Amino acid sequence: MTVTPDIVLVLCVLLVVIILFIIDRVRVDVVGIIVMVGLPLLGLVTPQQAVSGLSSNAVVSIIAVIIIGAGLDRTGVMNRLARLILRFAGKRESRITAMVSGTVAVISGFMQNIGAAALFMPAARRIASQTGIPVAHILLPMAYCAIIGGTLTLVGSSPLILLNDLLVVQGKSYEHFGMFSMTPIGIMLIIAALIYFYLLGKKILPGCKQIRERGPLSPLLDKTYHEVGKIYEMVIPENGFTKKSLGQLRIRANYACTVLAAYNHVTHKRIVAPLSEDELSPGDCLAVVGPPMFVEKLARDFGWIYKDELKVFADDLAPANAGIMEGIVTPRSALIGKRVGDFQFRRKYGVSPLAIFMGHEITVSDLSVQTVSEGNALLLHGKWSAFHRLKDQNDLVFTEPIRGEEIREDKATAALTCLAISLFMILVLNIQLSIALFFGALCMVLSGVLSIDEAYLSVDWMTVFLLAGLIPLGLAFENTGAAKLIADSLMHMLGVPSPIVLLASIALLTSFFTLFTSNVGATVLLVPLSMNLALSCGCDPRAAAMTVALAASNTFVLPTHQVNALIMRPAGLRPIDYLKAGAGMTIIFLIVLVAGMRIFF
Template identity: 75%
Template sequence: MPITPDIILVLAVLLLVVIFFVFEWVRVDMVGIMVMVSLPLLGLVTPQQAISGLSSNAVVSIIAVIIIGAGLDKTGVMNKLAQFILKFAGHDEKKITSMVSATVAGISGFMQNIGAAALFMPAARRISIQTGVPASHILLPMAFCAIIGGTLTLVGSSPLILLNDLLTVRGVSYEHFGMFSMTPIGIILVISALLYFNLFGRWILPYSKPGKARGPLSPLLDQTYHNVGDIYEMIIPANGFNEQCLSELRIRSDYACSVLASYNPVTHKRNVAPRPEDTLCPGDTIAVIGEEIFIKRLADDFGWTYSHELKVFADDLGPTNSGIMEGIVSPRSQLVGRTVAEIQLRKKYGVVPLAVFSGHEMIISDLSDLVVSEGTALLLHGKWSVFHQLKDQNDLVFTEPVRGEPMREEKALWALGCLLVSLFMILVLDIQLSISLLFGAMAMILGRVLTIDEAYRSVDWMTVFLLAGLIPLGLAFENTGAAKMIADMLMNAVGVPSSTVLLICIGLLTSFFTLFTSNVGATVLLVPLSMNLALSCGTDPRVAAMTVALAASNTFILPTHQVNALVMRPAGLKAVDYLRAGAGMTVIFMIVLVAGMQVFF
């Protein structure tokens, strides 16, 4: 096939895209927009094709599934999922990465990988905040495993879904593959990816400093209240302690510490912001904030044990759900002229007073009899949802923006129902992915899980425009004949190879095309070509076709795949990060794929 001016132009555009990705002269979404505009101006695609990415099934699905994920996060479902993972993985980075990645890979085997990744992303980000593990160290392995998870079943990815419809060559229809024909290879690929990140993660993942979970104080407040301390869990032994109320224990006055919460293992009752008259019982676990020297003294005096790691209260007092705010008493506040004890902050507002700053004096140890005046600063610990309510009452003016958003936990079942209905429409009713997910997103909004404005704000528009711009680039490759020319040149170069060399060539060619074109387009183009070549070489054409369908998931070295693009901004990744981590993964994928095809087929 002759090289035409259009082919030269589309290859030049591709080269420029790669250069922009590597050197990051402009943001990646701007690269997508530049491609979207330049291709029709160069006559490589029609104007309709240039903007077709904005309405493509993939892009619309991403928008919808992000909204569904935001709804699940808003109702606390993703927080529960994060706590479940942390229960088994603790704060160990490798365990967290492996559990998240393996779970997403398993789900990707039965639904579109972009959907699995988008649904898990809020939980992964919450885990990052609570454990201090950099988000990139969780999200990048998760993205790669979401892509690889598509190789587990016949419905795991679009190329595999299409595969049986393409098994006809030279007028002969070949036996169709079963639902789990490729599962052994898919499992080995997932395990290989998990081992890859466990063994080499410290070298291939972005060079982020080891994360540190946010302490109870923000950097700004820490300058003033640096001696408030940290949160510890303390366990009261079942023997040797008599039931007593908090006021009798004099924990604040004698140890400059504050009890934030208690948990009784017998009744399973949780008491956040317990009142002075509330009792502590033998066997209770309590959360206490204070300096470690006082925490140790408290533990020694009462015979309690303590730990800096939150286990019982990881959810209630984790940084995603609660924290410390400084409130300044406003001139017309109802709190003016009353003592801290009279205000009853724990009972009425559900917050724990930690310190008072009045004039140039900070008081921590005994606050009960302190009279509050205009301008007094109160340091309070509580749930973000409580602080959002306090913010609207005009008694206190907070010195920092209130983190988090009010949760709508009462809508959790509705949110889960929306997700399940969408999955039912996809897997059972065989309704198009974008329509099914849009239905779920619409139901979230109509069910008041999210407002329409919250839904719009949840969408990462950088990802949308990046993908919308790359889709017409794939069309340009097909329109100009560049894709066919490259495939023909490679196949002519290898002549009549052995079956192993043939599979390697097919895998490399498919991997190359899926970096820049749609995996569906690459599959439709290369399956007939590879089957014909396999017949000429005396190799089973079904093996060649399966190699194409599986190799279409070998796309890791650029952020051009939907899943890679999805996590790019939340993880703070750059194009070079994909190259560093993806190069090794690409080689491992090829080795496992070719070896697996030889063994299992």
């Protein structure tokens, strides 16, 4: 096959795209749009092909699965998942990364990897927020393992699903692969990836600083209310304490500390903003906020054990879930003329008053008897969802944006049902991925889990346009014959290689193609070529075909794979970060794949 001007032109476009990704001067979604517009103007694809990416199965699936993930997050399902992971993994980055990545990899073996990654992404972001681990250090290994997880079973990725239909060459049909024929190799690849990130994670992952959890006050509020202190966790020993109510203890009046949460060791129930009549027993736990010297005196007087690291309340009082807000009393507020205690903030809204700022004085200990006037400032602690409810009453104007959003825990069952319906349609009814996922997203809206506006706002359009723009580039490779030319040239250069060289060459060629073209297109093109070459070399054509299907998952050095694109913005990644982390992963993937093929095939 000869080199045509169109082939040269499409290779130049590819080179420009790579350069733009590396120098990172143009945002990646803008690069995608440039490709989408430029290819039809150059005559390399038709106008219909240029915009076909916007309606492709991959892009539509991403939109739908992001909406489903947003619904699960909004109902608190991902919060519970994050809590479960932290319970087993603690706060060690290596253990958290391994647990999240390994779990997503296994799930990816039985459903599309984009779905597994998108569903776990909200939980991973919450874990990062609660532990202070940079979110990229969790999301990037998770994304790579989600991609690799597609090599675990015959239904784990599109190339493997197609594989048995392509096992025909020179008029002969070869034995089909079973559901778990490739599983040993997939397990080897996942283990290799986990070891890779465990050993080199700090060197290859983006060098962002670990987020240290600041005090309970924002920098703005800390200037005024610095005497409020820090949040401490207190444990009541089993001996030496008689059951009492919080009101009887008079903690605020005597120690200028405020009880933020209580834990009952018998019922295992945690209450944020507990009431004065709630009782404490030996073995229970409290979260209090106050100056260190007063907290120390409180613990000494009652014989309690205190620490400044939250364990029991690590999730409930994490910055992602709760915090402190300052509210200014409005002219039409129902608070005016009432005492702070009369308004019952804890009982009505689930928030704890910490202090009141009147004129130039801040009051903490005698807070409940203070009479509120217009313009006074109240300092309150509670869950972000509680602040959202309080904001709607128009009694207070908050001086800072409320960080969280209202969690609709009553809709958690509906959200899980929507997800289960989508998975049933995909795995049992064999309905196309995009249709099944969009049906689940639609159910999220119709069941009230999300409003339609919230569904629109949840979609990351940068990811959508990046992928939609790169899909036509793969079509241009096929239209111009550039893909076939490269494949034929390499096969011709190989001559009669040894089995190891043959498998390594096939894996390398497939890995190159899947960076810029769809993995399905690369598989359809390269399986027949590799099987023919294997026959001419006296090698097993089925092994060559399997190598192509598995190597189609070796796409780590650019954000062109849909999973890599999905996490790019949430993780704050740049194309150069993929190159840095993905180069080593690509090499390891090739080595382990070829070794596994030789061992098991």
